[in-house]
Amino acid sequence: MNSRMTLTIGGLLLVAATLGGCGGSNGYMSPASPTPAASDVVITIVGMNGSLSFSPNPATVKVGQTVAWKNADSLSHTSTADAGAFNTGTLAAGATSSPITMATAGTFPYHCAIHSSMTGTLTVTQ
Numbered sequence: 446m447n448s449r450m451t452l453t454i455g456g457l458l459l460v461a462a463t464l465g466g467c468g469g470s471n472g473y474m475s476p477a478s479p480t481p482a483a484s485d486v487v488i489t490i491v492g493m494n495g496s497l498s499f500s501p502n503p504a505t506v507k508v509g510q511t512v513a514w515k516n517a518d519s520l521s522h523t524s525t526a527d528a529g530a531f532n533t534g535t536l537a538a539g540a541t542s543s544p545i546t547m548a549t550a551g552t553f554p555y556h557c558a559i560h561s562s563m564t565g566t567l568t569v570t571q
């Protein structure tokens with residue numbers, strides 16, 4: 446009895462996997478959100494270079510969108526809002542922060558908490 450049930454479930458999983466595979470080829474019609482699990486916007490941490498440390502800079506997102514910072518440098522960095530609205534914490538070389546939801550409109554200057562010369566601006570619009 447148990448083995449029969451297992452076989453039935455296995456068959457259903459096989460069907461589901463097959464359908465999912467077929468659907469994948471036409472499931473990406475929206476260019477605005479190619480990877481649903483990732484953040485809406487990724488800002489790259491280029492390295493210690495003043496206002497060119499972050500790219501793009503300035504960056505603009507809409508309220509409710511998520512932003513992640515990707516550290517492309519060989520040193521650890523952070524993205525820390527000057528007034529505390531967001532903070533990625535320390536990002537090791539090559540690491541990407543968790544997506545941070547920007548819930549409030551405004552202009553948010555930010556910097557690297559490890560290297561204060563690294564500055565950027567994030568604008569959140571309605």
Ligand SMILES: [Cu+2]
Nearest residue numbers: 522557559560
């Ligand atoms: Cu830094």
